[in-house]
Amino acid sequence: MMRAKLKREIGFIELVIYGVGVILGAGIYVLIGATVELTGNSVWLSFLIASIIASFTGLSYAELSSMFPRSAAEFIYVKKTFKKRLLAFSIGLLEIFGDVVAVSVVALGFSAYFESLFGVPMILTAVSLIGLFSFVNFWGIKESSRLNILFTSIELLGLLLIIFLGMSHFGRVNYFELPHGFSGLFKAAGLIFFAYLGFEDIVNIGEEVKKPRKTIPKALIVSVIITTLIYILVAVSAVSLVDWKDLRNSNAPLAYIASKSFLGASAFTILSYIALFSTANTVLIFLIVGSRMVYGTAREGYLPSIFSRIHKKRRTPWVAILAVMIVSMIFVFMADITVVANITNFVIFIIFFFVNLSLILLRYKKPNVKRAFKVPINIGKFPLIPFLGLISCVVMLFHFDLSIILVVVSVVVSGLVVYKIWRKIQQERG
Numbered sequence: 001m002m003r004a005k006l007k008r009e010i011g012f013i014e015l016v017i018y019g020v021g022v023i024l025g026a027g028i029y030v031l032i033g034a035t036v037e038l039t040g041n042s043v044w045l046s047f048l049i050a051s052i053i054a055s056f057t058g059l060s061y062a063e064l065s066s067m068f069p070r071s072a073a074e075f076i077y078v079k080k081t082f083k084k085r086l087l088a089f090s091i092g093l094l095e096i097f098g099d100v101v102a103v104s105v106v107a108l109g110f111s112a113y114f115e116s117l118f119g120v121p122m123i124l125t126a127v128s129l130i131g132l133f134s135f136v137n138f139w140g141i142k143e144s145s146r147l148n149i150l151f152t153s154i155e156l157l158g159l160l161l162i163i164f165l166g167m168s169h170f171g172r173v174n175y176f177e178l179p180h181g182f183s184g185l186f187k188a189a190g191l192i193f194f195a196y197l198g199f200e201d202i203v204n205i206g207e208e209v210k211k212p213r214k215t216i217p218k219a220l221i222v223s224v225i226i227t228t229l230i231y232i233l234v235a236v237s238a239v240s241l242v243d244w245k246d247l248r249n250s251n252a253p254l255a256y257i258a259s260k261s262f263l264g265a266s267a268f269t270i271l272s273y274i275a276l277f278s279t280a281n282t283v284l285i286f287l288i289v290g291s292r293m294v295y296g297t298a299r300e301g302y303l304p305s306i307f308s309r310i311h312k313k314r315r316t317p318w319v320a321i322l323a324v325m326i327v328s329m330i331f332v333f334m335a336d337i338t339v340v341a342n343i344t345n346f347v348i349f350i351i352f353f354f355v356n357l358s359l360i361l362l363r364y365k366k367p368n369v370k371r372a373f374k375v376p377i378n379i380g381k382f383p384l385i386p387f388l389g390l391i392s393c394v395v396m397l398f399h400f401d402l403s404i405i406l407v408v409v410s411v412v413v414s415g416l417v418v419y420k421i422w423r424k425i426q427q428e429r430g
Helices: 012-023 027-067 073-082 087-117 122-137 140-169 182-197 201-208 210-241 253-259 266-299 318-332 336-367 384-397 402-429
Strands: none
Touching: 012 140, 012 201, 012 210, 012 318, 027 073, 027 087, 027 182, 027 201, 027 210, 027 253, 027 266, 027 336, 027 384, 073 266, 073 318, 073 336, 087 122, 087 266, 087 318, 087 336, 087 402, 122 140, 122 210, 122 266, 122 318, 140 253, 140 266, 182 210, 182 336, 182 384, 201 210, 201 336, 201 384, 210 253, 253 266, 253 336, 318 384, 336 384, 336 402
8 A cells, every 4th residue: 555645845935935934033033132131232143153053054954955855854864874773763852852842932932922912821822823733734735835925924024124123223332242241142142043943944844845855955045044134134123223131121022122113102013913923933834844853753663653644635744743732732831931942952953963963974974875965165075064063063052051951861861761662562562
């Protein structure tokens, strides 16, 4: 019996919009206040540092995705490189965990804006949003993509409005002020890196992309370039319009910034509504990617096969979608956006370390595998940019609190214990 396959329905333009949609919005709409507290007026520098780190690893993803355009991408890269089941499973588990926690972070960001407009409790709103968009995810990738295009257009409008409002105030403050020194700047870069999450998730819908070996690398690079330019302009506009000491205390930072412009209170309402679309859009995309990661890992035999089931009519991985929805809802109850965002970022830096390392090693282990895209600047077979990405990830890992590290280590250890028990049961049955 032939196994059902995912539909290839996404082209280059749709994939770029998909990438820009998941990168833009959530991080900057939700976390810029917390970032400013660490950096003061130099907040734009934290975005620049984060973008450089993202670009290093983004190019590694571009080459790897041209070699292996499949769901559960990071898991596949590590598996192909190291041939170690436990290591591959650990990376797959971390990616799933990161996506699930990211859903919770952004859902909480959505609910903060929603509460400021309608007074509905944050937890109730966040859980409801995850449930609604899990259904959209189940309904189909084409429908999800169309909704993404609409929401991305709206969230981009909000960021362009902030840039427009701030342009006449450029040069008003010292943009190199560092109230907490370079330590604060790098902590901020680690936190705001969350705003760049999503470029790597483009590769995880590879089985639903047309001509993936060529389309994915191009879309990934274009998405990072577009979002970096917008983020830096928004960051400069933010501190030009509002004193950073006031901005750090706002639960709806971009709406607060807009309210201090000539548009007044009406701008707060406008930006709050736009922020709803932005954060909702990111929740949808992380739900899609998280479920595909679960599906791909299960299909490779590293999770129970039930998670690889595809709905016959909708052609979507419905069991994986349900699982991601439930776990995401559980993390919502942590209710601290900064803590949950830092957990996600720590996980991502570990994954990015192995992605860059995989690219470097595969240059030697599989030099003849067809690559539709190849990272530039090499010494022989050795790629310099992925090496810089690897080093930058190591540096960033040292800027997280011990409590964050312990949470992630606990998750990995627990997952490995469950995996070993499950594998033993499978072997006894087999």
